[in-house]
Amino acid sequence: MKNKSSYLIIYMLLGLFAGMLSPIQTSINSELRNAVHSPLVASLVSFSVGTVALILLVLLIEHRRLFKTNPLEKGKRVISKSPWWLWIGGVLGVIFVTANIFLLPMIGAALTVVLALCGQMVIALVIDHFGWFGVPKHSINVQRIFGIIVMVAGIFLIQHF
Amino acid sequence: MIILLLIAGFISGMTIPVQTSINSRLGLQVKSPYIASAISFLVGTLVLLLVSLLAEPHLASDIGLLSSIPWWMLIGGGFLGVFYLTSNILLLPRLGSALTVVVTLLGQMIMALSIDHFGWFHVPVHELNGPRLIGIGLMLVGVFVIKKY
Numbered sequence: 597m598k599n600k601s602s603y604l605i606i607y608m609l610l611g612l613f614a615g616m617l618s619p620i621q622t623s624i625n626s627e628l629r630n631a632v633h634s635p636l637v638a639s640l641v642s643f644s645v646g647t648v649a650l651i652l653l654v655l656l657i658e659h660r661r662l663f664k665t666n667p668l669e670k671g672k673r674v675i676s677k678s679p680w681w682l683w684i685g686g687v688l689g690v691i692f693v694t695a696n697i698f699l700l701p702m703i704g705a706a707l708t709v710v711l712a713l714c715g716q717m718v719i720a721l722v723i724d725h726f727g728w729f730g731v732p733k734h735s736i737n738v739q740r741i742f743g744i745i746v747m748v749a750g751i752f753l754i755q756h757f
Numbered sequence: 758m759i760i761l762l763l764i765a766g767f768i769s770g771m772t773i774p775v776q777t778s779i780n781s782r783l784g785l786q787v788k789s790p791y792i793a794s795a796i797s798f799l800v801g802t803l804v805l806l807l808v809s810l811l812a813e814p815h816l817a818s819d820i821g822l823l824s825s826i827p828w829w830m831l832i833g834g835g836f837l838g839v840f841y842l843t844s845n846i847l848l849l850p851r852l853g854s855a856l857t858v859v860v861t862l863l864g865q866m867i868m869a870l871s872i873d874h875f876g877w878f879h880v881p882v883h884e885l886n887g888p889r890l891i892g893i894g895l896m897l898v899g900v901f902v903i904k905k906y
Contacts (some may be wrong), residue, residue: 607851608860614844615864621837623878624830630879631826636809637819638834643802645835650795653843658789674786682786685779685793686801688772693838694805695769703762704883705869710896711763713862715770717903729778739906747899753892755763 619705625697639694706754714747790846794839855904862900866893 621642629638654662692712700708721740727733776797784793809816823831841861848857870893876882 604852607848608856610844611848611852611857611860612864612867614841614848615861615866616868617837618841618861618865619869619872620878621834621841623872623880624833624837626880627878628826628830628834631830632819632822634809634813634815634819636805636813637816640802640805640809641823641831642834642838643798643805645832646838647795647798647802647835649836649839650791650798653839654789654791654795657791661789662792678783678786681779682783683796683800685776685783686797686799687804688776688779689797690801690805692769692772692776695765699762699766699769701880703759703766705872705880706866706883706889706893707763708766709865709869710892711766712770712773713896713900715767716773717900718767719771720774721903723774723778729775729782731778737906740903743899743902743906745899746895746902750892750895750899751763753888753895755759757886757888757892 619700619709622693622696622700622708623705625693626700629697630701635694635697638697639690642693643690707751710747710751710754714744714751717747718744791843794842794846798839855901858904859897859900862897866896 625638625642628641629635632638632641696708696712703711721736721744723729723731724734725736780793780797781790783796784790787793787796813819845857845861848861852860870885870889872878872880873883874885
């Protein structure tokens with residue numbers, strides 16, 4: 597049996613690899629956009645393929661849980677007692693993917709990645725500060741603001757050189 | 758013009774943590790992050806279909822163009838997106854959120870700089886230089902500080 601730290605390295609390599617695929621995904625989607633002349637249609641193709649892949653994955657991993665109890669009955673129960681915003685996560689994903697398809701060929705891969713990252717960090721701090729969506733509250737502090745300023749300086753360098 | 762593009766990139770990034778927060782709540786409700794991701798993608802696809810029908814006057818001919826496109830371009834984006842998502846779901850409980858963000862981000866930066874440097878995928882060539890590397894370093898320091906405190 598392998599020890600814990602060698603597993604940690606394997607997990608970290610997997611994370612590094614997964615991260616490397618992310619700008620390739622956006623680049624492929626941008627190529628697709630040039631081929632079909634529309635960022636919306638490129639996004640639609642990407643999301644349709646992703647949906648089919650995820651449904652297959654769910655059938656593979658969760659088939660026992662899915663068919664043990666009556667899934668329709670269970671689905672109705674979840675829908676009736678959940679807030680409406682629980683269902684719109686995918687719409688936000690659509691905005692992100694479509695915007696990136698549009699931006700990457702114009703401002704380059706590095707700038708697209710770092711800008712999204714900065715937006716991500718700023719709003720994450722706000723969500724943490726107010727404890728929105730049921731996340732544990734984590735107040736904003738000097739170090740966190742310093743982190744944002746350092747990121748903005750980084751964006752400035754990447755954009756200007 | 759460039760400032761508008763920069764703002765658009767920033768705002769698009771702002772959607773991500775909201776999406777992650779919503780989807781992890783959904784994951785608790787349906788008791789599986791995979792089912793939550795599938796629902797999220799399905800809703801996204803339906804909304805895109807609707808928006809495309811309304812906003813894209815040449816939708817039928819655009820979709821007709823798909824038959825002449827290489828297979829990797831058709832399925833590549835969707836599959837890589839799902840791979841990225843699934844890896845994050847798997848890694849989060851094993852590496853913790855700070856380490857997961859930093860390693861996937863490092864991978865993103867390495868690949869994004871390579872794409873710009875070599876001009877892969879028809880992106881305009883933008884060679885790697887000292888200030889760009891420092892900029893990437895600052896980004897990683899910023900993320901690390903925010904995650905740590």
